[in-house]
Amino acid sequence: MPGLSFADNTSALRSNSAATGTVSDAIANAQTHGYKESNSYFLTLVTGQGNDFSSGGVLSSIVQNVSAQGVLETSNSATHLAIAGNGFFVTSRKPDVQEIEYTRAGHFYPNKRGDLVNVSGNYLQGWRTDENGNVPAGVSISDLASLTTVNVSKVSGLAKATENISLQLNLPSTDPVGEARETVVPVFDSLGARHNLTITWTKTAIAPATWTGSISCPDAPDANITRATAGTPYNGATPLTVVFDGNGQPASFDGVGALEDLVIDWDNAVTNANNTTISLHFGSVGSNEGLTSRAGQFSAPTIDQDGREFGTFRSVNINEDGIVSAIYSNGQELKIARVALANFAAPDRLESQTGNSWIQTDLSGTYVLDLPKAGGLGKIVSNALEKSTVDIAEKMTDLIELQNHYVANTRSISTKKTMFDSLMSIKT
Numbered sequence: 001m002p003g004l005s006f007a008d009n010t011s012a013l014r015s016n017s018a019a020t021g022t023v024s025d026a027i028a029n030a031q032t033h034g035y036k037e038s039n040s041y042f043l044t045l046v047t048g049q050g051n052d053f054s055s056g057g058v059l060s061s062i063v064q065n066v067s068a069q070g071v072l073e074t075s076n077s078a079t080h081l082a083i084a085g086n087g088f089f090v091t092s093r094k095p096d097v098q099e100i101e102y103t104r105a106g107h108f109y110p111n112k113r114g115d116l117v118n119v120s121g122n123y124l125q126g127w128r129t130d131e132n133g134n135v136p137a138g139v140s141i142s143d144l145a146s147l148t149t150v151n152v153s154k155v156s157g158l159a160k161a162t163e164n165i166s167l168q169l170n171l172p173s174t175d176p177v178g179e180a181r182e183t184v185v186p187v188f189d190s191l192g193a194r195h196n197l198t199i200t201w202t203k204t205a206i207a208p209a210t211w212t213g214s215i216s217c218p219d220a221p222d223a224n225i226t227r228a229t230a231g232t233p234y235n236g237a238t239p240l241t242v243v244f245d246g247n248g249q250p251a252s253f254d255g256v257g258a259l260e261d262l263v264i265d266w267d268n269a270v271t272n273a274n275n276t277t278i279s280l281h282f283g284s285v286g287s288n289e290g291l292t293s294r295a296g297q298f299s300a301p302t303i304d305q306d307g308r309e310f311g312t313f314r315s316v317n318i319n320e321d322g323i324v325s326a327i328y329s330n331g332q333e334l335k336i337a338r339v340a341l342a343n344f345a346a347p348d349r350l351e352s353q354t355g356n357s358w359i360q361t362d363l364s365g366t367y368v369l370d371l372p373k374a375g376g377l378g379k380i381v382s383n384a385l386e387k388s389t390v391d392i393a394e395k396m397t398d399l400i401e402l403q404n405h406y407v408a409n410t411r412s413i414s415t416k417k418t419m420f421d422s423l424m425s426i427k428t
Helices: 007-028 392-424
Strands: 038-045 057-064 072-074 081-084 088-092 100-103 108-110 116-118 123-128 157-160 164-170 180-188 194-205 210-216 225-227 240-244 250-253 262-264 276-281 302-305 308-318 323-328 333-339 341-343 351-353 357-359 368-370 379-382 384-386
Touching: 007 038, 007 057, 007 392, 081 088, 157 323, 164 180, 180 302, 308 379
Parallel strands: 081 384, 164 276
Antiparallel strands: 038 057, 072 384, 081 379, 088 100, 088 123, 088 341, 100 357, 108 116, 116 123, 123 333, 157 308, 164 302, 180 194, 194 210, 210 240, 225 262, 240 250, 262 276, 308 323, 323 333, 341 368, 351 357
16 A cells, blocks of 8 residues: 555644644733734645645644734833834843843833843843933934943932022002012022022002012022122112003013023032022013012912922833833932834744743844834833733634644544554455
8 A cells, every 4th residue: 555654644743733832832821911922824745746646744834923912901010011013122131231132021120220121131221311301412223232221210319400480479559669578489409409589579669660679598698699691689789670561560670671590609608509590580571471560469479480309219200202201209300211112024033032022033134223103113101011912712712623633633543554454464
C-alpha cells in the first residue's frame, strides 16, 4: 500500500498542538493588561503533483495581532496609562542605559528614585521639557538617543514669586480731602515667603477727583519699593497718583495710561530672596475693571496675585498630549516631561518578550518616534489601562474545535494502523 502514510496525520497533530498552545496562552493572559492575542492559521502541505494523489499534510502559522486595540478600563492611579490609537510606550530595561522594548501595558508607578517603571521593571522613556511642556529646541524627537527615563520627583519643592497684582476697589467719592484708606495685598518672594504690602490711599483733590497711593512693606525699606523704569519710590513724596473722570473711572495713572512695574528690593536682614518685580493691574483709563471713585462705601477689595508659597511635591498628572506635570501642595503645577510614543510599519511582526513587551525586528521595520497625537500616533489616557484583546468565549469555542480536530486525526491514524496490520497479517 504505497499510499498509506502516517505523515499527514502526524503533521496535523503537530499543527493542532501549536494552535492549542496559542489558544491556551491567550486564555492564560486574558487578564494581562496590554496583552495582544496571537492566532494560528493552517496551511496545506503539498508533497507531490500529477494524477496520483500524494498526501502531504498541514502546516500551522502563528500570527500576532499586536496592532489590535484593547478596551480601556479606568484605574485609580494617575500614572496608569493607556494609548487610545496607534503606538507603543517606549521603555528600557535599565534606567540609565538604553535597552529598548515597546509595550502597550501602561501600569507605571514611581519607584524609590521617582522613576516611572511598570510591573515588568521597565522604565518609561520620554523627553525633559521646559515649564511650558515644550521639548527644548535642538532635541531630535525622532531619535531614541534623545530619550531619558521619566522621573517625577527630581524637584522636591517649588515656590513662585509674585509677578502680577490685579486690584478691584472703589475709593469713595464722598470722602473729604485728606481722608485715608488702606488696602493690604499679600505677595510672595522668590523663596516662597509671604509678605504684606500696604497701600495707603489718600484723597488729595475733589475736582478732578485725585487719590494717591503710598506703598509700604515691613520687610523692605520704603526707599526700596520703587518704579521699575524711573527708580522713584512708590511712597513718600512720589506715591502713585490716580485721577478719576466725572464718571468715576480712571483718567490717568501717574499722569499716563498705566502704572509702571513695581520693584521690591527686600531687606537682607529679613530674607535672602531676589528682588521682586511686579506688574500692577489697577484697571485702565475709562473702564470699570479696576479702581473706581464713586459714591459708595469703601468695601473689601478684590485682589488677585499669582505668587505661591513654598510647596512640596504631592502628586502627578499626565494629560493626553503626554505632558507629565508635578502637582505641589501650594497648588502650583510644573510641567517636567513628555511621554514618547513609537510605531512601526508592521507592528504585528515585532518579536514578543517576557513581560508583555516587544522588540524591533527586520520584518517590523524601523521605529517611528514622535509626540502623542502626532504623526498618526494615539493619545495618552491617564487613570486607565488597556485590557487584553482576548475573548474568552471565542477561545473556549476554539478549544472545542481543536479537540475535535485532534481526535479526528488520531482516529485516522488508528484506521491506517488497522489497515497496515491487515496487510502485514497476509500469509504467503
